[in-house]
Amino acid sequence: MAKFDLYRELTRDIEPPVISLENVTKDYVDGLHALKNLSLQIDKGEFVFIVGSSGSGKSTLIKLLLKEINPSSGKIMVNGKTLSRLRESSICKHRRGIGVVFQDFRLLQDRTVYENVAFAQRVIETPAYKISREVPRILSVMGLSEKLDRYPSELSGGEQQRVALARALVNNPVILLADEPTGNLDPKNSWEIMRLLEEVNRRGTTVVVVTHNREIVDAMQKRVITLNKGVLISDKKGGYSNAKN
Ligand code: ADP
Numbered sequence: 149m150a151k152f153d154l155y156r157e158l159t160r161d162i163e164p165p166v167i168s169l170e171n172v173t174k175d176y177v178d179g180l181h182a183l184k185n186l187s188l189q190i191d192k193g194e195f196v197f198i199v200g201s202s203g204s205g206k207s208t209l210i211k212l213l214l215k216e217i218n219p220s221s222g223k224i225m226v227n228g229k230t231l232s233r234l235r236e237s238s239i240c241k242h243r244r245g246i247g248v249v250f251q252d253f254r255l256l257q258d259r260t261v262y263e264n265v266a267f268a269q270r271v272i273e274t275p276a277y278k279i280s281r282e283v284p285r286i287l288s289v290m291g292l293s294e295k296l297d298r299y300p301s302e303l304s305g306g307e308q309q310r311v312a313l314a315r316a317l318v319n320n321p322v323i324l325l326a327d328e329p330t331g332n333l334d335p336k337n338s339w340e341i342m343r344l345l346e347e348v349n350r351r352g353t354t355v356v357v358v359t360h361n362r363e364i365v366d367a368m369q370k371r372v373i374t375l376n377k378g379v380l381i382s383d384k385k386g387g388y389s390n391a392k393n
């Protein structure tokens with residue numbers, strides 16, 4: 149058993165999962181389940197892929213975890229909090245514990261790389277001295293030290309996604325959610341992003357990655373949760389190909 153797996157076994161009873169869903173159902177339209185009776189747990193420090201064909205409920209799961217939408221029934225806990233019990237005033241704090249990246253990067257086009265990342269700290273009123281220390285640090289981890297003053301339109305897709313990752317991570321979230329982060333990238337840049345996600349995970353962040361990239365999932369041999377039409381059909385360690393049986 150790998151050292152980290154052993155640690156997780158030993159601490160399982162002490163540390164509750166960072167993400168827990170119990171019988172979660174989400175209907176957008178009456179009678180049509182985007183997610184149906186979904187139960188799963190993700191422990192602190194795990195790296196998990198979520199796979200499944202288009203429309204299987206992957207993005208719905210991400211939105212539920214962020215409390216952008218609420219389940220029709222069932223219970224969701226994130227970072228020790230039951231989401232249905234969060235008041236309006238606590239929702240911001242809840243989201244602060246989660247970094248998110250999307251397929252389409254979602255950068256502010258009229259701001260530089262530095263400002264895109266600093267923005268995530270300004271909105272939570274981080275002191276200026278901390279911003280000027282943290283922003284270059286995380287951009288350096290992402291290999292972007294040379295690009296601080298560039299605008300998103302001057303960057304490649306891979307670089308833009310690395311800025312988005314820096315922005316998602318600058319406030320040290322417990323969880324990183326990535327919804328098809330390599331969907332717009334070529335294989336080389338896709339691998340670069342995955343390598344960074346693995347590094348982020350190695351440093352202790354729990355990482356959940358929605359992806360269609362079979363080759364990467366097969367190569368990385370992580371836990372793979374497969375959804376099909378809103379139902380969890382497989383949850384095991386290994387590749388994409390063997391996930392369904
Ligand atoms: P995935 O990310 O796996 O492609 P989604 O979670 O986006 O799947 O969607 C799951 C199902 O819910 C699909 O049938 C989709 O059409 C439906 N759906 C998603 N968002 C909405 C919405 N805002 N209103 C109505 N139906 C939706």
Ligand code: MG
Pocket residue numbers: 206207208
């Ligand atoms: Mg989706």
